[in-house]
Amino acid sequence: MKNELLSYFGLGLHSILGGVKESFFAGVEEIRLRVGKPIIIYKNNKEYFVGADGGVYTDINLGYRPTAKEVNKTLELMCGYSLYAFGEEIKNGYITLQSGHRVGITGQVITENGAITGIKNINGLNLRVSHEVLGCSNEVIRYVCEPDLKHCMIISPPACGKTTLLRDIVRIVSDGYGGRPGQKVGVVDERSEIAGCYMGVAQNNIGQRTDVLDSCPKSIGMKMLLRSMSPRLIAVDEIGSRADIDAIDEVTNAGVKIICTVHGRDIDDLLKKPVLNGLLNKNLFELFIVLGYDKKPGKIMGVYGQDYKRAT
Amino acid sequence: MVLKFVGFLLVLASTTLIGIYLGSKESFRAMDLKEFKKALIILKSEIEYLNSPLLEAMQNISVKVEPPVSQVFMGMSKKMFCSESGDIYTFWQDAVLGNTKKTYLKKEDIGLILDFGKCLGHLDKNLQVNNIRFTIEQIEERVAVLNIESAKSKKMYNSMGILSGLLICIIFI
Structure with missing residues (x-):
């Protein structure tokens, strides 16, 4: 290092x-x-x-x-x-x-x-400094994958490990969780933080069945992956623009699962974001994982279900 | 007598070959400049359309152009890869001066190539592209002049080679 x-x-x-x-x-x-x-x-x-x-x-x-x-x-x-x-x-x-x-x-x-x-x-x-922490999603992966893959949103303040958690979930889903077969995963890595691509090749472990669109705008990349790579899950980091929301709409309408991260302190903070209102009102997301900082980044502060009620 | 005749033939052949070589030097120089122009065209595409960083661009160029010009770009990529400090112009200077000895480029050509390196890597992409265009234009102008001059000098050196050979032979007869 x-x-x-x-x-x-x-x-x-x-x-x-x-x-x-x-x-x-x-x-x-x-x-x-x-x-x-x-x-x-x-x-x-x-x-x-x-x-x-x-x-x-x-x-x-x-x-x-x-x-x-x-x-x-x-x-x-x-x-x-x-x-x-x-x-x-x-x-x-x-x-x-x-x-x-x-x-x-x-x-x-x-x-x-x-x-x-x-x-x-x-x-x-x-x-x-980006940290690849293999296994950091062990605590929450069962909520994401059981009984079936869910639309999932990771909520976290800056520098609390949301990209690290997203990367690890992508890796596990791609390689196969708990004896289940691995799934095709598409990653739109607009800021090259998830896969850490160098000259097009992922430097981080993001699984064997993961396709990466590096440095690609999220809203365009999601549609590209949907049309060309037939993913089961699409992962994006830090959604926030109207175009991102529209692209997520299109992806989910096509039956593809989505996992994304968003800046926020907790569920209440998330509900106050006007740009996400339309998306949240559709009750699309089945799982919300809230991250925080407790001595070190990446502390799971709570896992919430579709009704925003705490699962753990 | 036979030995003398063979000697004259050898002298004549040598001076003729020297004449041909000297006459072709400018053509070789033009060929090196054209190869350098080709490298710059690739660099322009790497920067303008592929947004490649310099290290990647230099590596790509080094395999796409012919030696000895490719050595300049290979040398540059090695400098960039291995050095932990220093500035980009120093790398360029070292790469150009260290790898143009086997080319037919003259001092003024090397000066042009060195000048090109002064703007390498700056933030403004337009500046990069315009700098490449400007250097390509200058190379084209130089090659055009060289083509005219080399046709003249080729004839002159070829004739001089043969004539000087004959002169030496006549003197020794």
């Missing part, structure tokens, strides 16, 4: 972070770089500051403050010296790296006729 993450950091940051013990990198959730501000690493819901000597401290004043050049170089390395290839993603404020790590980007936003055309003078990067 250390060497992989280190390869993304340029100039002085490479040697500074290189001085951090390898064991510390296990379980790291975020590495934040801000120009002129201390480097912060988030781990187990605590923040740590990395000093110029590579030491990890809890005192903010000991944190090394990267320069604009170092931050820019780091972004260049993260993009494989090909910023142009990430242009569309940068416009959305993030890029996805190999292995599915996501990097949030802040800086001076350039707009033209109200639309974002790019970001310059980058002042901050937030590397969110």
Whole structure:
């Protein structure tokens, strides 16, 4: 993990972070770089500051403050010296790296006729480390697959492991759960976070019968998979737009099961989202899994049935 | 006498071949430039339509164009893959200067290729594409001039080769 993450950091940051013990990198959730501000690493819901000597401290004043050049170089390395290839993603404020790590980007936003055309003078990067946790869905998989595969929605605040859980459910359904035969699964991986595709090949374990449309807009990808790959289940991450809802409608009308994730704290929060009202009013989803943070991400806070009543 | 005759023939053949080689040098240079143009056309497509990162694009180009030009792109992809720091122009410089020794490209051609690398990898895709177009145009202009010049110089070097051979033979008779 250390060497992989280190390869993304340029100039002085490479040697500074290189001085951090390898064991510390296990379980790291975020590495934040801000120009002129201390480097912060988030781990187990605590923040740590990395000093110029590579030491990890809890005192903010000991944190090394990267320069604009170092931050820019780091972004260049993260993009494989090909910023142009990430242009569309940068416009959305993030890029996805190999292995599915996501990097949030802040800086001076350039707009033209109200639309974002790019970001310059980058002042901050937030590397969110993707963790593949095989078996993290063991607690809930029976609700998803028994007695038959269900339409399922995973609700979670940011950075609480919804993509990790989705990935593991996809893997188990694809490989076959509890002696059942594996199912054909289609994944529309708009942000390359589920499969973590690199040059088109999934880097994460997403099962033997899973087809991935990488970097494809969800609303288009769902329809493409439906028409071309005859999936039994389609998985998408972070739905939220009107186009996503329409595509889910089309998928479910065709008899294909859907599993998706959505940002939210709990069921009540979900019901307050106007864009999801139409979808929820149809009583389509048979299962809701709520995730939260309890010492570490991925805590199952509750599993709810079609009537929003707690199953566990 | 026979030995002398064989010697003259050898001298004549050698000078003629040297003449042909010198006359063809410009054609070989034009061929290298055309191969480089082909590489740039592939790069343009990789960036414009396939949105490929540079490493992927360089690897693809290195298998699609002929050596020794392919070595430049192979060298570039190796530099990018292996280096943990450094900047893209330095990689390009190293790849070009280290792998153009076997080509017939002249200093001014290498200068043009090096200049091309100054904009590589920047955020603006249009800049990338326009930079490639601009370099292709310059290569085309250079090749057009070379084609005219090489036709003239080919004749001249061929004649010079034969004539210098004859001159040496006459001097030694």
